[in-house]
Amino acid sequence: MSVEQQRxxxxxxxxxxxxxxxxxxxxxxxxxxxxxxxxxxxKALISAVNDEVPVPWEQPV
Incomplete structure (x- = not known):
């Protein structure tokens, strides 16, 4: 049994x-x-920017 290697x-x-x-x-x-x-x-959270994900802080007006 062999395991395929993917690049x-x-x-x-x-x-x-x-x-x-x-x-x-x-x-x-x-x-x-x-x-x-x-x-x-x-501690850091890194994620992609997306319009569907709300901002965790309030945006200035």
């Missing part, structure tokens, strides 16, 4: 990801000598 262009891959949306999360902690100095929590 997918980067543009096609990005189009598929953005059509459904992508959520990126991450934590970054800077510390010296086991003392946490800075902690950053990152």
């Amino acid at each position: 997918v262009a980067l543009v096609d891959l990005l189009d598929r990801l953005l059509a459904g949306g992508v959520v990126l999360t991450g934590d970054l902690t800077l510390s010296i000598a086991d003392v946490d100095l800075v902690r950053v929590d990152l």
Whole structure:
């Protein structure tokens, strides 16, 4: 039994990801000598622009 390999262009891959949306999360902690100095929590939603999807913030008049 063989598995077919398909080549997918980067543009096609990005189009598929953005059509459904992508959520990126991450934590970054800077510390010296086991003392946490800075902690950053990152969260981002990346999706394609579409007229059918409402804007999550109010638009200025």
